[in-house]
Amino acid sequence: MMMELAGIGWAPDASGVILHLGAGHGEDLAALQALPAARIVLVEPNLDCHAALAGAARRDARIEILPAAICGAEDAPPRAPLHLRNITAQSSLRAPSATLRALFPALRETGAPDVDLLGIDALLDRLDLAPGGPALLVLDTPGEGGEILARLIATGAIERFGHLLLCLPQQALHEGETPAPDALAAAQRAGYRVLSQDLDDPDFPRYLLQRDADLADARKGLRDAQAQLAETRKALEAARVQATERQAALDARSTQLADMEKRAKTAEGAWGQRDAEAKALQAQKDARIAQLAEELTETRKALEAARVQATERQAALDARSTQLADMEKRAKTAEGAWGQRDAEAKALQAERDARIAQLTQDLTETRKALEAARAQATERQAALDARSTQLADMEKRAKTAEGAWGQRDAEAKALQAQKDARIAQLAEELTETRKALEAAR
Numbered sequence: 286m287m288m289e290l291a292g293i294g295w296a297p298d299a300s301g302v303i304l305h306l307g308a309g310h311g312e313d314l315a316a317l318q319a320l321p322a323a324r325i326v327l328v329e330p331n332l333d334c335h336a337a338l339a340g341a342a343r344r345d346a347r348i349e350i351l352p353a354a355i356c357g358a359e360d361a362p363p364r365a366p367l368h369l370r371n372i373t374a375q376s377s378l379r380a381p382s383a384t385l386r387a388l389f390p391a392l393r394e395t396g397a398p399d400v401d402l403l404g405i406d407a408l409l410d411r412l413d414l415a416p417g418g419p420a421l422l423v424l425d426t427p428g429e430g431g432e433i434l435a436r437l438i439a440t441g442a443i444e445r446f447g448h449l450l451l452c453l454p455q456q457a458l459h460e461g462e463t464p465a466p467d468a469l470a471a472a473q474r475a476g477y478r479v480l481s482q483d484l485d486d487p488d489f490p491r492y493l494l495q496r497d498a499d500l501a502d503a504r505k506g507l508r509d510a511q512a513q514l515a516e517t518r519k520a521l522e523a524a525r526v527q528a529t530e531r532q533a534a535l536d537a538r539s540t541q542l543a544d545m546e547k548r549a550k551t552a553e554g555a556w557g558q559r560d561a562e563a564k565a566l567q568a569q570k571d572a573r574i575a576q577l578a579e580e581l582t583e584t585r586k587a588l589e590a591a592r593v594q595a596t597e598r599q600a601a602l603d604a605r606s607t608q609l610a611d612m613e614k615r616a617k618t619a620e621g622a623w624g625q626r627d628a629e630a631k632a633l634q635a636e637r638d639a640r641i642a643q644l645t646q647d648l649t650e651t652r653k654a655l656e657a658a659r660a661q662a663t664e665r666q667a668a669l670d671a672r673s674t675q676l677a678d679m680e681k682r683a684k685t686a687e688g689a690w691g692q693r694d695a696e697a698k699a700l701q702a703q704k705d706a707r708i709a710q711l712a713e714e715l716t717e718t719r720k721a722l723e724a725a726r
Contacts, residue, residue, distance in 0.1 A: 292480035301419035330354035357432030379428035431463020
């Protein structure tokens, strides 16, 4: 490791900070102690390694030991099983991959104790590293190194460290592990450049990187611009979605308005048809009322003619009765005075009988005429009742039409009032006609 750290170049009074994740038994501790660091934090979850670390800490006050496993999760559980293996350097929170088993066929698990677990965010908060000073992060956590690095880059906490020492496998040796090439590329995108590398073991390369402030700032600016672009695109997409939704709402509203217009036209057509029907119905009612009025007038004329004829015949009958009475009186007087005139009296009686028969016949004919007039009045009354029923049905249809034409309500009510008044008048006149017929009888 001495070759790897030679390029750091801290000043003798730098008072830097070293954070070593996965310190193990302290194999690299001597090289770290050689740096002008004021604080050396050794993080190691395997308690079997702590005896060697504790001895070093007793000899060097700069050393702090933290017995915990570290991961890159944002919300890490408080504890997790640590899979201890007979090759201590391959102990991990994760299960081994087929590549690791092929690389070390004799690898086996020796235990899985639960250990304290911290996310990298929580660890940095606990250590309270002073910003601005030189700092070195040694990342040697089998299975977790790539995830920890990604979290540091995502949160910007990577900028606290001027140097990185990445100890990652060339291939993924644990489930979900990030191999060295991918992690190295991520660090370079974050503004770090390679100072030195140790490829003595090609399966486990080591890279020492230094933060290039200008490059890091430029890349940070690029990331910020990309983030702004992403936000702009997101806002644009949201605006596009909103525009699409509003267009859809407008189309739906247009469709609704078109449907309403269509329905309105249909309703107008229906109302026009009903208006025509109402007018036709009104015309039928008016015609029927006129017809009934004409029939009533004719009935009145017939009744008046029958009344005049009956009056004339009654007058003639009265006159003839008076004449007959006078003749009978004269006949009786003549009988008392002149018996010889018996034949004349008999002739006069015969004439009287004949006249009475004729008057009786005339009276019979008059009664038949009256009966015919009464039958005609009855028939016309039946016709009037039928017409009244028809008018009631027409009134019902008119009321149905009135439900569809609210605007014609006043006109319909006035028409109904006129119709009711006319029917009442016709009924009154018919009653008078019946009374006249009854009186004539």
